Amino acid sequence: xxxxxxxxxxxxxxxxxxxxxxxxxxxxxxxxxxxxxxxxxxxxxxxxxxxxxxxxxxxxxxxxxxxxxxxxxxxxxxxxxxxxxxxxxxxxxxxxxxxxxxxxxxxxxxxxxxxxxxxxxxxxxxxxxxxxxxxxxxxxxxxxxxxxxxxxxxxxxxxxxxxxxxxxxxxxxxxxxxxxxxxxxxxxxxxxxxxxxxxxxxxxxxxxxxxxxxxxxxxxxxxxxxxxxxxxxxxxxxxxxxxxxxxxxxxxxxxxxxxxxxxxxxxxxxxxxxxxxxxxxxxxxxxxxxxxxxxxxxxxxxxxxxxxxxxxxxxxxxxxxxxxxxxxxxxxxxxxxxxxxxxxxxxxxxxxxx
Amino acid sequence: xxxxxxxxxxxxxxxxxxxxxxxxxxxxxxxxxxxxxxxxxxxxxxxxxxxxxxxxxxxxxxxxxxxxxxxxxxxxxxxxxxxxxxxxxxxxxxxxxxxxxxxxxxxxxxxxxxxxxxxxxxxxxxxxxxxxxxxxxxxxxxxxxxxxxxxxxxxxxxxxxxxxxxxxxxxxxxxxxxxxxxxxxxxxxxxxxxxxxxxxxxxxxxxxxxxxxxxxxxxxxxxxxxxxxxxxxxxxxxxxxxxxxxxxxxxxxxxxxxxxxxxxxxxxxxxxxxxxxxxxxxxxxxxxxxxxxxxxxxxxxxxxxxxxxxxxxxxxxxxxxxxxxxxxxxxxxxxxxxxxxxxxxxxxxxxxxxxxxxxxxxxxxxxxxxxxxxxxxxxxxxxxxxxxxxxxxxxxxxxxxxxxxxxxxxxxxxxxxxxxxxxxxxxxxxxxxxxxxxxxxxxxxxxxxxxxxxxxxxxxxxxxxxxxxxxxxxxxxxxxxxxxxxxxxxxxxxxxxxxxxxxxxxxxxxxxxxxxxxxxxxxxxxxxxxxxxxxxxxxxxxxxxxxxxxxxxxxxxxxxxxxxxxxxxxxxxxxxxxxxxxxxxxxxxxxxxxxxxxxxxxxxxxxxxxxxxxxxxxxxxxxxxxx
Numbered sequence: 001x002x003x004x005x006x007x008x009x010x011x012x013x014x015x016x017x018x019x020x021x022x023x024x025x026x027x028x029x030x031x032x033x034x035x036x037x038x039x040x041x042x043x044x045x046x047x048x049x050x051x052x053x054x055x056x057x058x059x060x061x062x063x064x065x066x067x068x069x070x071x072x073x074x075x076x077x078x079x080x081x082x083x084x085x086x087x088x089x090x091x092x093x094x095x096x097x098x099x100x101x102x103x104x105x106x107x108x109x110x111x112x113x114x115x116x117x118x119x120x121x122x123x124x125x126x127x128x129x130x131x132x133x134x135x136x137x138x139x140x141x142x143x144x145x146x147x148x149x150x151x152x153x154x155x156x157x158x159x160x161x162x163x164x165x166x167x168x169x170x171x172x173x174x175x176x177x178x179x180x181x182x183x184x185x186x187x188x189x190x191x192x193x194x195x196x197x198x199x200x201x202x203x204x205x206x207x208x209x210x211x212x213x214x215x216x217x218x219x220x221x222x223x224x225x226x227x228x229x230x231x232x233x234x235x236x237x238x239x240x241x242x243x244x245x246x247x248x249x250x251x252x253x254x255x256x257x258x259x260x261x262x263x264x265x266x267x268x269x270x271x272x273x274x275x276x277x278x279x280x281x282x283x284x285x286x287x288x289x290x291x292x293x294x295x296x297x298x299x300x301x302x303x304x305x306x307x308x309x310x311x312x313x314x315x316x317x318x319x320x321x322x323x324x325x326x327x328x329x330x331x332x333x334x335x336x337x338x339x340x341x342x343x344x345x346x347x348x349x350x351x352x353x354x
Numbered sequence: 355x356x357x358x359x360x361x362x363x364x365x366x367x368x369x370x371x372x373x374x375x376x377x378x379x380x381x382x383x384x385x386x387x388x389x390x391x392x393x394x395x396x397x398x399x400x401x402x403x404x405x406x407x408x409x410x411x412x413x414x415x416x417x418x419x420x421x422x423x424x425x426x427x428x429x430x431x432x433x434x435x436x437x438x439x440x441x442x443x444x445x446x447x448x449x450x451x452x453x454x455x456x457x458x459x460x461x462x463x464x465x466x467x468x469x470x471x472x473x474x475x476x477x478x479x480x481x482x483x484x485x486x487x488x489x490x491x492x493x494x495x496x497x498x499x500x501x502x503x504x505x506x507x508x509x510x511x512x513x514x515x516x517x518x519x520x521x522x523x524x525x526x527x528x529x530x531x532x533x534x535x536x537x538x539x540x541x542x543x544x545x546x547x548x549x550x551x552x553x554x555x556x557x558x559x560x561x562x563x564x565x566x567x568x569x570x571x572x573x574x575x576x577x578x579x580x581x582x583x584x585x586x587x588x589x590x591x592x593x594x595x596x597x598x599x600x601x602x603x604x605x606x607x608x609x610x611x612x613x614x615x616x617x618x619x620x621x622x623x624x625x626x627x628x629x630x631x632x633x634x635x636x637x638x639x640x641x642x643x644x645x646x647x648x649x650x651x652x653x654x655x656x657x658x659x660x661x662x663x664x665x666x667x668x669x670x671x672x673x674x675x676x677x678x679x680x681x682x683x684x685x686x687x688x689x690x691x692x693x694x695x696x697x698x699x700x701x702x703x704x705x706x707x708x709x710x711x712x713x714x715x716x717x718x719x720x721x722x723x724x725x726x727x728x729x730x731x732x733x734x735x736x737x738x739x740x741x742x743x744x745x746x747x748x749x750x751x752x753x754x755x756x757x758x759x760x761x762x763x764x765x766x767x768x769x770x771x772x773x774x775x776x777x778x779x780x781x782x783x784x785x786x787x788x789x790x791x792x793x794x795x796x797x798x799x800x801x802x803x804x805x806x807x808x809x810x811x812x813x814x815x816x817x818x819x820x821x822x823x824x825x826x827x828x829x830x831x832x833x834x835x836x837x838x839x840x841x842x843x844x845x846x847x848x849x850x851x852x853x854x855x856x857x858x859x860x861x862x863x864x865x866x867x868x869x870x871x872x873x874x875x876x877x878x879x880x881x882x883x884x885x886x887x888x889x890x891x892x893x894x895x896x897x898x899x900x901x902x903x904x905x906x907x908x909x910x911x912x913x914x915x916x917x918x919x920x921x922x923x924x925x926x927x928x929x930x931x932x933x934x935x936x937x938x939x940x941x942x943x944x945x946x947x948x949x950x951x952x953x954x955x956x957x958x959x960x961x962x963x964x965x966x967x968x969x970x971x972x973x974x975x976x977x978x979x980x981x
Binding site: 015018019022023026027029030173174176177178179181182185186188189193194200283287290291294295305306308309311314316319322323326327329330331334 | 807810811812813814815817818819821822823825826895899902903906907908909934937938941942945948949952955956959960962963964
């Protein structure tokens with residue numbers, strides 16, 4: 001088991017590093033977007049030099065200085081005006097930048113500075129600041145969608161082909177089909193603006209009181225509709241299958257009531273395929289909350305990601321760090337899914353030889 | 355089943371007869387038609403009524419998305435700002451008052467010139483009173499403390515803050531005082547509060563400000579300037595008012611200040627807004643705020659269509675265009691006796707031009723002709739050749755385009771992108787899955803690992819990669835959706851190949867010398883095609899889902915983009931995601947701009963999914979109800 005986990009962890013590292021490297025190299029090929037403000041630019045390039053992505057030369061030769069002053073400059077370089085001439089910052093070759101980057105990330109966990117979103121702030125600090133909002137939102141959605149999905153699924157399975165089941169199935173179909181952002185827009189429109197029941201936008205953190213709680217209702221609702229629908233559909237399908245199986249019939253013939261049989265035998269057996277769905281739903285939730293955060297102006301990780309991805313004002317370091325974050329969440333979730341199979345169903349031994 | 359049994363219990367033996375006692379039937383053709391794989395699926399498909407209904411709705415949606423942009427007579431491509439943001443107007447519903455093209459406005463400021471204090475009715479600013487629906491106009495007044503012109507009357511309070519004992523306000527304008535005019539300043543003070551409060555009036559005849567009067571009691575006080583200053587000279591000065599007191603928080607409430615015979619004007623009266631706006635605080639910790647002003651506001655229902663099609667003012671209407679326009683309507687557009695001077699001329703009803711307000715100077719061009727333009731008012735309905743006021747079923751958008759056509763156009767784009775992407779995904783997926791499944795072993799293992807890596811990167815990370823590399827646009831969308839989209843098809847194909855590749859007919863074919871290519875595409879693939887088809891159909895709504903999301907975020911199809919595909923199919927830069935993203939800015943006042951596209955795409959997605967599920971159930975009855 002331990003060996004299996006270690007192999008999987010190595011595998012995760014490989015995927016993460018491969019993809020981040022791909023992203024890193026792509027980013028270095030396309031145009032750069034350093035800070036726009038001249039002072040901030042100075043600090044930024046000094047830091048880039050210190051980190052090892054750039055090297056600088058002092059140009060004092062009058063002829064050269066004249067040329068630069070006339071505007072004969074290389075677009076990839078940064079020229080800093082000094083009293084004695086110009087200091088030119090030139091990027092080191094990509095392959096060297098890459099090794100430096102790997103070194104910085106692995107040894108110091110230094111993901112660089114933000115260039116546009118919050119200039120010259122370490123990106124990891126930015127992420128730490130935004131993380132609580134996203135976690136709060138997603139955890140609430142998780143707490144809501146699992147029991148609701150389960151209960152609806154169980155009700156639908158026990159009342160199969162009755163009116164209740166049909167209504168639930170129709171609801172499932174609707175909520176599985178409509179994109180989360182459309183749901184969110186409609187919710188904001190009706191409950192937020194038309195009926196004035198709930199705040200139509202996320203309040204800023206200095207407003208306190210019940211409004212902070214009320215403001216969570218709409219995004220959590222919009223986030224949980226899809227996972228509820230998925231979970232309900234799957235629970236229903238699994239439970240119907242188990243309910244018709246022979247061991248349940250045996251349980252009933254032994255004298256268990258229907259309730260006992262369902263709770264003790266059917267539920268646990270139908271759980272096996274549900275665990276991965278729950279975990280994947282959570283991963284989806286984390287990704288899906290990005291657009292919800294945008295619509296509702298929630299200052300979370302998703303907003304940060306989209307801010308970093310503003311057209312023609314990309315904040316590359318932030319994008320890299322956030323990509324790493326989201327990719328590792330998804331990879332670890334898959335690992336947990338695989339491990340959980342063994343816990344829920346002891347017949348499955350992960351990584352066991354035939 | 356039980357019913358069936360009952361019906362066939364105790365049948366009289368006489369009713370039985372031999373069907374083919376005397377015939378030989380072994381070389382007879384079957385009278386029933388054979389039921390093939392697809393026909394069988396079709397029968398199963400049509401059994402589920404809900405799914406059939408869903409399929410019909412889906413077909414109608416698709417048909418609409420293709421036909422509406424072609425058939426519609428309304429404009430959905432050109433900008434027509436006169437028709438901006440019209441509300442929905444639906445032919446039958448308008449009779450019962452729903453979607454009748456009227457808009458309810460509330461809290462609109464009333465134009466005070468039209469306000470009649472006796473009846474309490476005034477018309478709102480920026481609206482044509484003719485199109486306010488009769489009986490809906492309500493005018494009311496409410497108090498306001500804002501520094502706004504339309505907040506009328508009230509008092510201004512100058513108050514000391516933070517333990518300060520004096521504070522000054524000064525007029526923004528400089529006034530000239532002339533001996534011969536006998537200038538006066540009348541100050542109307544409502545009340546003082548605090549201990550030893552006084553208001554000093556200061557003027558500067560030379561360089562410094564000197565106190566000319568001190569007021570300590572409420573009421574009207576008229577100050578004759580040259581009675582109060584020593585020298586009889588003309589001078590210009592700003593006016594300062596200094597409030598001072600011995601207690602904290604003292605204040606003076608001002609009603610009005612009137613300057614008589616100042617700056618060659620008989621009277622300048624400062625009350626309410628002007629009393630506040632004409633002065634600024636120059637020293638001391640004081641506040642100078644307005645209180646108890648009145649807003650006059652109106653709530654009413656407005657006939658937006660009537661107003662939009664009624665008239666339009668064109669400030670620079672070229673004379674050439676004017677001549678052409680008038681000559682098109684020779685019967686109704688009667689010109690005056692002297693056609694060279696049209697200013698002030700009113701055209702009769704039915705002419706596209708209503709009246710001419712002004713005419714610009716003539717410029718003689720190089721060809722010797724005169725060029726000039728008119729400032730005129732057009733009858734918009736005639737000018738745009740509308741026989742009657744049109745019905746925009748979903749209203750119009752911010753550019754005056756018909757939203758109904760736009761929604762279907764957007765849907766067409768979404769569907770089209772969905773089809774292209776589905777086609778690419780299916781092609782890649784089938785080939786990849788076929789190779790994986792057919793060759794198996796190490797090839798399969800390696801290819802599976804590769805697919806796994808790709809599949810485990812979150813969608814957003816892919817999005818950032820392609821947005822950075824390719825920028826936003828159709829290409830980004832397609833690449834983004836194909837990069838992980840084929841995995842599903844590949845997986846299904848792979849399973850199908852594992853299932854069929856060991857069958858005897860494959861072995862037989864191989865023995866006969868068939869190449870791998872032939873075995874894959876001629877023998878194995880057709881067997882698994884049903885499953886693959888359903889998988890592919892189920893993929894399309896997912897693609898549309900993603901496309902609208904990405905376009906909503908602004909990384910997909912955008913405004914001003916259009917694409918020609920195969921030279922004749924033109925896609926505009928409108929998709930449901932774009933419409934929703936534009937509508938987001940109007941969500942408070944015009945929710946229908948969000949509502950209609952959201953509902954249409956929701957119906958599309960629901961019916962598409964139902965159709966896909968029905969198809970899957972039909973092809974694979976064993977999978978029914980799963981997933």
